[in-house]
Amino acid sequence: MARLIVYYVHPGQRFSRVNTAMAKAARAVGGITFVDLYAEYPRHDIDVNREQQRLLDHDVFLFQFPLYWYSTPSLLKEWQDLVLQHGFAYGHEGDRLSGKTMMLAITAGGPEEAYTPEGYQNFPLRVFLTPLEQTARLCGMSFAAPYVLYGAVREPKNEEIQEHARGYSALLCAIRDNLYDFTSAESRKIVQSDDLPVLQRS
Amino acid sequence: MADFLLVSFVFLVAGVVAVPIATRLGLGSVLGYLIAGIVISPVLAALHVDVISVQHLAELGVVMMLFLVGLELEPKVLWAMRSKLLGLGGLQVAGTTAAVMGIAMALEQPWKISLAIGLVLALSSTAIVLQTLNEKGLMRSEGGQSGFAVLLFQDIAVIPMLAFIPLLAMPDLMEASQGLTDASAHLSDAVQAGDGRLVAESEGSDHGGAFSLVAGLNTWQTALMTIGAIGAVILGGIYLTRPVFRFVASAGLRELFVATALLFVIGIALLMISVGLSPALGTFLAGVVLANSEYRHELESDIDPFRGLLLGLFFITVGAGIDFGLLLDNAGMILALTLGLIGLKFAILMLLGLLFGLPGRDRWLFSLGLAQAGEFGFVLLSFTVANKVIPQSVADQLLLIVALSMLLTPALFILHEKLISPRFTKIQEREADTIDEAGDVIIAGHGRFGGIVNRMLRAAGYSTTVLDHNASHLEFLRALGFKVFYGDATRPDMLHAAGIEKARLLVVAIDGKEQINALVDYVRKTYPHVHIIVRAVDRSHVYDLFAAGCSDIIRDTFDSSVRTGRTAYEAMGMHPFDAELLARKFAEDDRHILREMAEVYDPDIPNHKNAAYVEKSRTLMAEHEAQIFGKSRAYDTREHRGWLPPSSEDLEDLIASQTQKAEPE
Numbered sequence: 116m117a118r119l120i121v122y123y124v125h126p127g128q129r130f131s132r133v134n135t136a137m138a139k140a141a142r143a144v145g146g147i148t149f150v151d152l153y154a155e156y157p158r159h160d161i162d163v164n165r166e167q168q169r170l171l172d173h174d175v176f177l178f179q180f181p182l183y184w185y186s187t188p189s190l191l192k193e194w195q196d197l198v199l200q201h202g203f204a205y206g207h208e209g210d211r212l213s214g215k216t217m218m219l220a221i222t223a224g225g226p227e228e229a230y231t232p233e234g235y236q237n238f239p240l241r242v243f244l245t246p247l248e249q250t251a252r253l254c255g256m257s258f259a260a261p262y263v264l265y266g267a268v269r270e271p272k273n274e275e276i277q278e279h280a281r282g283y284s285a286l287l288c289a290i291r292d293n294l295y296d297f298t299s300a301e302s303r304k305i306v307q308s309d310d311l312p313v314l315q316r317s
Numbered sequence: 318m319a320d321f322l323l324v325s326f327v328f329l330v331a332g333v334v335a336v337p338i339a340t341r342l343g344l345g346s347v348l349g350y351l352i353a354g355i356v357i358s359p360v361l362a363a364l365h366v367d368v369i370s371v372q373h374l375a376e377l378g379v380v381m382m383l384f385l386v387g388l389e390l391e392p393k394v395l396w397a398m399r400s401k402l403l404g405l406g407g408l409q410v411a412g413t414t415a416a417v418m419g420i421a422m423a424l425e426q427p428w429k430i431s432l433a434i435g436l437v438l439a440l441s442s443t444a445i446v447l448q449t450l451n452e453k454g455l456m457r458s459e460g461g462q463s464g465f466a467v468l469l470f471q472d473i474a475v476i477p478m479l480a481f482i483p484l485l486a487m488p489d490l491m492e493a494s495q496g497l498t499d500a501s502a503h504l505s506d507a508v509q510a511g512d513g514r515l516v517a518e519s520e521g522s523d524h525g526g527a528f529s530l531v532a533g534l535n536t537w538q539t540a541l542m543t544i545g546a547i548g549a550v551i552l553g554g555i556y557l558t559r560p561v562f563r564f565v566a567s568a569g570l571r572e573l574f575v576a577t578a579l580l581f582v583i584g585i586a587l588l589m590i591s592v593g594l595s596p597a598l599g600t601f602l603a604g605v606v607l608a609n610s611e612y613r614h615e616l617e618s619d620i621d622p623f624r625g626l627l628l629g630l631f632f633i634t635v636g637a638g639i640d641f642g643l644l645l646d647n648a649g650m651i652l653a654l655t656l657g658l659i660g661l662k663f664a665i666l667m668l669l670g671l672l673f674g675l676p677g678r679d680r681w682l683f684s685l686g687l688a689q690a691g692e693f694g695f696v697l698l699s700f701t702v703a704n705k706v707i708p709q710s711v712a713d714q715l716l717l718i719v720a721l722s723m724l725l726t727p728a729l730f731i732l733h734e735k736l737i738s739p740r741f742t743k744i745q746e747r748e749a750d751t752i753d754e755a756g757d758v759i760i761a762g763h764g765r766f767g768g769i770v771n772r773m774l775r776a777a778g779y780s781t782t783v784l785d786h787n788a789s790h791l792e793f794l795r796a797l798g799f800k801v802f803y804g805d806a807t808r809p810d811m812l813h814a815a816g817i818e819k820a821r822l823l824v825v826a827i828d829g830k831e832q833i834n835a836l837v838d839y840v841r842k843t844y845p846h847v848h849i850i851v852r853a854v855d856r857s858h859v860y861d862l863f864a865a866g867c868s869d870i871i872r873d874t875f876d877s878s879v880r881t882g883r884t885a886y887e888a889m890g891m892h893p894f895d896a897e898l899l900a901r902k903f904a905e906d907d908r909h910i911l912r913e914m915a916e917v918y919d920p921d922i923p924n925h926k927n928a929a930y931v932e933k934s935r936t937l938m939a940e941h942e943a944q945i946f947g948k949s950r951a952y953d954t955r956e957h958r959g960w961l962p963p964s965s966e967d968l969e970d971l972i973a974s975q976t977q978k979a980e981p982e
Contacts, residue, residue, distance in 0.1 A: 126894060128892055128894075128895075129892070129895065130962065131962075151892075153892070153893070153894040154892055154893045154894060155893075157893040157894040157896065157897035158897060181962075224962060224963065224968075225968075229972075235971060235972050267962070268962050268963055268965075268968060269965065269968070270965075
């Protein structure tokens, strides 16, 4: 069993169908830790010691959030600034997180084709995620390919949402049960609900 | 009765007329009183007023002044002054005594008389110097502190001098040496023999039947008694005052507190006199003991008016006591001797100032300020005459010299202020800021509200002065190490004693609309530089305070109500972050409405007759109807607009603009 913690970070939950469905699915998965970061710190008063302890108590950190301006919602940035402390996560004697894994589950507003040199976003999605990827590397963690839903703004159909939430649930269970193939995921840019690298139980 | 009223009337008129004129002319209050005294001296003579006995009464003002000085001086500060006190003070008294004695001997006076004259003239005027230093705000400068150290030493030195002077009258010094060991007993004997004065000795002797605890006791008993009295003052100050003041405070009558404070000072004076010590010194000691007490400011503001009046009376009697007949007969000689004395004392003080490394401006202040003879000189003079050390004729002339030198002192201060000080201004400008940093913030009211403000400010390292009039409460806070004082913050004298002139911020956390308004109005008008943060008890109180010109108005229950509302949202299942945003929005809207209403509010017109007020409430009501009547989820979209996803139209526009940009390539 891998110890998995899911950080759900969304300031406008009532307006998000996709993320709400995902969160609902995640809450239903047993044997993992689920944290609604905006519910725990509505006034941005992050308890650094508590958060660091949480990280020490888990092996895989999964951050679920909508991509805002090619970055995280502000509370998650605040969380990174405070919790990934020098001497804890990086720097001199800052090796407490090394060997652990960081992964993202994000919803991107634009359609897939927008995230190409020809599309209106001009860059592939992973380019926008390089700050987070490098953050993981600096802390000695591996950065797994993100679980992505494109075109979240275009009011996705219900089935599409359900499918994505189901995939999310399967992903979390696989990680929990050590059945997620991180090695195979390494070669991917992103993973989606229809192509999850899940190993069969032997 | 009528006589008493008439005399009081004369004194009061003299003071009330002369002092404001003198102050306006920049001469200072002391000179005003002295001149008033000179002017009314013929009137007093016509009324057969015994100026000297009035002066005895007025010397209580000096006693009170030293008590107040003591209150300002914490024991550790006094201890830090010890080298100045002994070095500067000791050398000044010894040096001046020797120099004056030498000159007197050169003028062919016998050495015993010369020594006595030296002792008399070595002293300076505590009353004039401290009063002037305080008035000009120079008390905390280095020159002022040095001057104070010397004056304090002189006040202490008066005691051994009084013991020593009778020895000079002894026919045979060999016999006298035996008497030296018996000093205190001699003292009380001497008092009963002659014209003892309050500052030095017992008033009682003038009215028959000296009040003495040491008369008839032998040396070691006397010593024991004296030490016992000092111990009683110190221990009483530490252990007795608190319960007594708490008991008195429980009655809730202001005048009782004043009476207690007076009782306290007079009681100590009496105790000191009874064992042959200086009452000024005794009350000074009591003041030092109480300098850390929470009742300090209250005592200060209660005693201060009496001190002021009596000291004024004292200065008037000095002026009135000048014998112009004698002065005119020997005008040349007396004036020359007076100026000579001032010159001599000035030179010695300058020398000491250099020796102790006083910087330029402070050295001049110190030397010019202390160059006169003082009221203790009067005391010693009458004492020496009584002990037949100095003949009456010489004493009369000396009395004139002392009085004239005191009369000239304000002129010396003016000389310093107008001519000497400006030269050093540039050099010292930089240092001025650092002189006093105590008491930046005054907190009026230390209940549940003010207490939190105080704790927050202290935690951040700010220095606060707290005023509250709940005695039991204060002692607990004292025990926790807070600087809190007993007193009613709405009284101007209390604010003054707490240092409102130098404060940067006043936090008003007292109860009662009327009291809060009175306090705010007074401070806004009198000390416009002080920033005020005030607690309002309700909405209409906010309007009052806004009209009074306050900008930092905090409603006392508003923030906690909003938090309660927010917690209720959460309890009903709202997402905590949504609850937070909604609460913020509510508070912001409420403040906005309050502000709008405050601007049209007029304290002089009832709200229902105030057209602008009624109109404004109508429009605001319409604007916020949704919220007020809870019809809809008024904030649903507003507070979330930052996190709303873009609409499809937004997206299409975005793609269109990107495509256009790409086309020319």
